[in-house]
Amino acid sequence: MKRSLSGVEGVKEVDVSLKEKKAWVTVDESVTEEVLEKAVEESGFKGKVIQREPAAGS
DSSP, X not given: XXXXXXXXXXXXXXXXXXXXXXXXXXEOTTOOHHHHHHHHHHTTOOOOOOOOOOOTTO
């Protein structure tokens, strides 16, 4: 999943916890939730964006 998310254009940082079943992703404003969810699904997992916050310094 980390590799799939990291491959999305505009993704700056990815941290995945399979134990917690969560991923924390830092992205440019241009990256949509749909693109992130598709990347997760393509890696064989199900997921959705549950919270979105502006990046620090934005």
